[in-house]
Amino acid sequence: AQKITQTQPGMFVQEKEAVTLDCTYDTSDQSYGLFWYKQPSSGEMIFLIYQGSYDEQNATEGRYSLNFQKARKSANLVISASQLGDSAMYFCAMRETGNQFYFGTGTSLTVIP
Amino acid sequence: NAGVTQTPKFQVLKTGQSMTLQCAQDMNHEYMSWYRQDPGMGLRLIHYSVGAGITDQGEVPNGYNVSRSTTEDFPLRLLSAAPSQTSVYFCASSYAGLSYGYTFGSGTRLTVV
Numbered sequence: 001a002q003k004i005t006q007t008q009p010g011m012f013v014q015e016k017e018a019v020t021l022d023c024t025y026d027t028s029d030q031s032y033g034l035f036w037y038k039q040p041s042s043g044e045m046i047f048l049i050y051q052g053s054y055d056e057q058n059a060t061e062g063r064y065s066l067n068f069q070k071a072r073k074s075a076n077l078v079i080s081a082s083q084l085g086d087s088a089m090y091f092c093a094m095r096e097t098g099n100q101f102y103f104g105t106g107t108s109l110t111v112i113p
Numbered sequence: 114n115a116g117v118t119q120t121p122k123f124q125v126l127k128t129g130q131s132m133t134l135q136c137a138q139d140m141n142h143e144y145m146s147w148y149r150q151d152p153g154m155g156l157r158l159i160h161y162s163v164g165a166g167i168t169d170q171g172e173v174p175n176g177y178n179v180s181r182s183t184t185e186d187f188p189l190r191l192l193s194a195a196p197s198q199t200s201v202y203f204c205a206s207s208y209a210g211l212s213y214g215y216t217f218g219s220g221t222r223l224t225v226v
Contacts, residue, residue: 009153031211032211033211033212033213033214035214035215037214037215037217043201043219043220043222044217044219044220045203045205045215045217045220047214047215047216050212050214052211052212053211091155091156093214093215095211095213095214096211097211099144099163099209099210099211100158100161101146101158101207101215103148103155103156104155105153105154105155106155
């Protein structure tokens with residue numbers, strides 16, 4: 001079974017609108033970390049946001065927030081007020097107790113002016 | 114600047130040639146990994162290390178060797194390059210612990226002809 005599932009290969013959003021990128025995960029660990037990374041067309045991997053499994057509040061970093069629903073094992077990334085520079089691939093990742101990272105296959109986001 | 118330094122950025126190899134991709138980090142991270150990224154497949158783990166002298170295989174280790182003689186360096190060796198190894202390779206490092214995400218190198222685009 002996939003540890004991280006991103007079901008949206010591609011997404012489009014109008015500039016200044018909000019967009020949600022879906023991520024579900026599979027783990028039997030009680031303690032784990034959830035991460036989102038951005039990969040622009042230049043290729044580098046940029047850390048965006050982190051959520052711990054015991055965190056009761058959703059993580060926020062500027063225009064990024066993580067909608068964490070533990071019972072549903074979902075960790076969706078919400079980008080508010082989309083900008084042209086948000087066009088990129090976005091990867092969801094999980095780190096389990098054994099320190100191993102698991103990545104999803106990514107979602108390509110295109111922001112339309 | 115502190116970070117993960119990966120060299121070279123681009124490389125073209127002939128089938129059967131060998132080469133080493135270099136990776137160095139100056140953040141005293143215990144955990145280092147090599148990934149390959151292919152279109153539609155996300156990031157796949159090749160090898161990883163939890164500390165100097167300790168390495169282990171990931172999801173796609175065949176055709177690659179690693180060593181970790183120091184905390185800072187984690188080179189990836191391609192033993193006999195094949196066209197199937199054409200990919201973008203990322204080195205990443207992290208502290209051990211669920212709340213720590215990866216810091217990625219800038220990637221190596223490898224083409225095997």
